[in-house]
Amino acid sequence: MKILATVKRVTDPDMKVKIKPDQSGVVTEGVEYKMNSFDEYGVEEAIAIKEEHGGEVVVVSVGPSESTKELRTAMAMGADRAILVETDEDLDSDAVARVLAQIVEREEPDVIVMGKQAVDSDRNQTAQLLASYLDWPQATFAFDVEIGDGWATVGREVDGGTATKRIKLPGIITADLRLNEPRYASLPGIMKAKRKPLDTLTPDELGVDVAPRVEVLKFEAPPEREAGEILDDVDELIDRLKNEANVL
Amino acid sequence: MANVLVVAEHVDGQLRKVTLSAITFAQEAAQLTGGDVEVLVLGSGVDGVAEELSKYGVSRVLYADDAAFQNYLAEYYAPAIVACAQQTNATIVCSPASTTGKDLLPRVAAGLEAGMVSDAIDVFDDGGMKFRRPLWAGNVITTVEVTTPNKVVSVRTTDYDSAEPTGDTAPVESWDAGLESRDDVEFVSFDQVKSERPELTDAEVVVAGGRGLKSGENFEMITALADVLGGGVGATRAAVDSGFVPNDWQIGQTGKVVAPQLYFAIAISGAIQHLAGMKGSQNIVAINKDPDAPIFQVSDYGLVADAFEVVPELTEKLKSVVE
Numbered sequence: 001m002k003i004l005a006t007v008k009r010v011t012d013p014d015m016k017v018k019i020k021p022d023q024s025g026v027v028t029e030g031v032e033y034k035m036n037s038f039d040e041y042g043v044e045e046a047i048a049i050k051e052e053h054g055g056e057v058v059v060v061s062v063g064p065s066e067s068t069k070e071l072r073t074a075m076a077m078g079a080d081r082a083i084l085v086e087t088d089e090d091l092d093s094d095a096v097a098r099v100l101a102q103i104v105e106r107e108e109p110d111v112i113v114m115g116k117q118a119v120d121s122d123r124n125q126t127a128q129l130l131a132s133y134l135d136w137p138q139a140t141f142a143f144d145v146e147i148g149d150g151w152a153t154v155g156r157e158v159d160g161g162t163a164t165k166r167i168k169l170p171g172i173i174t175a176d177l178r179l180n181e182p183r184y185a186s187l188p189g190i191m192k193a194k195r196k197p198l199d200t201l202t203p204d205e206l207g208v209d210v211a212p213r214v215e216v217l218k219f220e221a222p223p224e225r226e227a228g229e230i231l232d233d234v235d236e237l238i239d240r241l242k243n244e245a246n247v248l
Numbered sequence: 249m250a251n252v253l254v255v256a257e258h259v260d261g262q263l264r265k266v267t268l269s270a271i272t273f274a275q276e277a278a279q280l281t282g283g284d285v286e287v288l289v290l291g292s293g294v295d296g297v298a299e300e301l302s303k304y305g306v307s308r309v310l311y312a313d314d315a316a317f318q319n320y321l322a323e324y325y326a327p328a329i330v331a332c333a334q335q336t337n338a339t340i341v342c343s344p345a346s347t348t349g350k351d352l353l354p355r356v357a358a359g360l361e362a363g364m365v366s367d368a369i370d371v372f373d374d375g376g377m378k379f380r381r382p383l384w385a386g387n388v389i390t391t392v393e394v395t396t397p398n399k400v401v402s403v404r405t406t407d408y409d410s411a412e413p414t415g416d417t418a419p420v421e422s423w424d425a426g427l428e429s430r431d432d433v434e435f436v437s438f439d440q441v442k443s444e445r446p447e448l449t450d451a452e453v454v455v456a457g458g459r460g461l462k463s464g465e466n467f468e469m470i471t472a473l474a475d476v477l478g479g480g481v482g483a484t485r486a487a488v489d490s491g492f493v494p495n496d497w498q499i500g501q502t503g504k505v506v507a508p509q510l511y512f513a514i515a516i517s518g519a520i521q522h523l524a525g526m527k528g529s530q531n532i533v534a535i536n537k538d539p540d541a542p543i544f545q546v547s548d549y550g551l552v553a554d555a556f557e558v559v560p561e562l563t564e565k566l567k568s569v570v571e
């Protein structure tokens with residue numbers, strides 16, 4: 001079974017982002033980057049599928065040249081090889097999906113595992129767009145994946161509870177947070193990853209026009225909430241909620 | 249004429265209230281396009297939902313009643329919505345940014361060759377139609393422009409009031425989706441968390457608990473307080489991951505977004521990913537034994553206290569206040 005997993009390099013989600021004074025983007029100096037958290041779950045799942053069914057895990061990233069670091073991390077976890085589609089532009093989800101569709105055409109994977117969203121752009125679109133372009137079925141927000149007889153049975157986290165869906169492979173699965181526990185890269189894994197193949201391409205070479213369908217014009221900080229008061233006890237809290245906030 | 253098509257959301261023929269917020273968004277967008285707001289309902293036995301929706305100031309409600317739509321599957325819904333948008337001259341298609349909307353709308357966007365805006369909180373004209381949306385766990389708001397003629401939008405419903413009934417009713421028409429069946433996807437089940445409490449996204453009061461509560465049993469403290477106030481219940485990712493409560497309760501960047509009148513954060517540290525889902529609440533009460541917990545940076549009222557002591561006390565005392 002050939003499994004494709006995708007990886008995005010994002011700013012460390014635990015650091016507060018700052019906006020450039022000219023509102024053209026976020027400050028990148030002194031910022032730490034790491035693999036998008038949801039992609040860690042996706043890569044873990046891809047490796048787990050390989051461990052159960054055999055085959056190969058290929059990881060793909062669309063992003064700047066520095067993304068080789070995140071691809072090496074994925075290979076240190078256990079992915080077999082990597083492809084970087086290099087671009088310095090901040091692509092919209094649609095462009096990323098069309099780039100990935102070209103990679104899928106070349107690689108012909110049986111299943112693609114992606115993170116459900118990137119924790120920087122928070123769009124939650126790429127996998128579904130890709131599935132649509134390939135006319136493949138999709139199972140998003142997975143917390144459980146079983147593969148057998150050419151189908152994937154996927155438990156999904158949805159509003160109101162959980163849902164189960166079966167998709168015939170090839171298909172696309174997106175990882176939610178309770179899908180698995182991503183493994184840490186071991187030291188031998190890290191050493192091995194250095195020698196694993198990493199190919200670099202460009203959107204141009206894939207024949208994809210990455211002009212955005214959604215153009216970002218301006219970055220702003222949301223209004224800050226001011227810290228309120230620490231109260232003495234429950235009685236004071238009830239009094240304030242009743243007489244000041246008028247919510248009781 | 250550039251119409252705006254709202255894809256309604258319902259569970260087994262019961263309208264989800266978030267749809268009414270999406271209608272309000274659509275009305276604002278239609279003011280800019282000069283077109284009408286039309287609503288599409290897909291499902292089985294949904295004529296009742298369609299009738300209900302006709303009261304909210306829309307121009308027309310279309311419904312496609314088909315057994316194949318009984319259970320939601322993006323692979324069936326998306327092509328139907330694309331066809332409907334094309335037939336009704338809709339240049340904007342929108343729906344709530346619920347898990348269904350998030351799963352479905354990108355497929356619609358691909359089909360309409362449209363750019364898609366996720367989690368829109370604003371639509372306005374500024375030399376062309378612009379949208380605003382939060383990202384980076386709500387720490388950044390961007391203004392975006394969709395360069396394609398068709399546009400698809402998932403609406404952050406906490407930023408829009410529900411549409412109100414106008415007293416008039418719009419025409420309700422059955423619509424044939426001309427569906428083609430597929431052999432590569434099957435619905436298996438939907439396991440609904442049954443609850444008498446209001447839906448989190450609709451509740452006026454939300455009581456949420458975190459990992460500090462240490463067990464699922466201890467969440468009874470949370471539900472007891474919620475019940476006194478007629479509120480919904482929520483939790484952090486850490487509480488869900490620990491198996492204390494169902495995933496459906498998760499509030500935050502990657503869970504639900506809520507903006508009630510009153511939010512209680514109990515034994516919750518206040519990680520940015522959690523704040524992303526509740527910072528828009530009107531009044532925030534934090535109860536945490538750690539005076540340095542970041543949740544106190546955003547709360548209006550804080551109690552530095554052991555939740556196991558003050559929450560039962562608060563619940564008891566509130567009983568007489570709300571009577």
Ligand SMILES: Cc1cc2nc3c(=O)[nH]c(=O)nc-3n(C[C@H](O)[C@H](O)[C@H](O)COP(=O)(O)OP(=O)(O)OC[C@H]3O[C@@H](n4cnc5c(N)ncnc54)[C@H](O)[C@@H]3O)c2cc1C
Nearest residue numbers: 037458459460484485486500501502503515517522537555
């Ligand atoms: C990609 C990603 C996505 C995420 N998405 C979300 C999301 O959508 N929603 C979300 O909530 N989190 C999310 N998180 C997790 C988030 O970063 C935090 O880990 C989580 O919110 C912490 O939950 P908590 O406050 O319950 O637990 P903790 O951070 O462990 O805090 C527990 C708090 O309880 C207090 N406490 C303990 N005992 C008591 C007591 N007896 N009385 C009073 N207070 C007490 C402690 O002082 C502490 O402040 C995400 C993380 C990542 C990486």
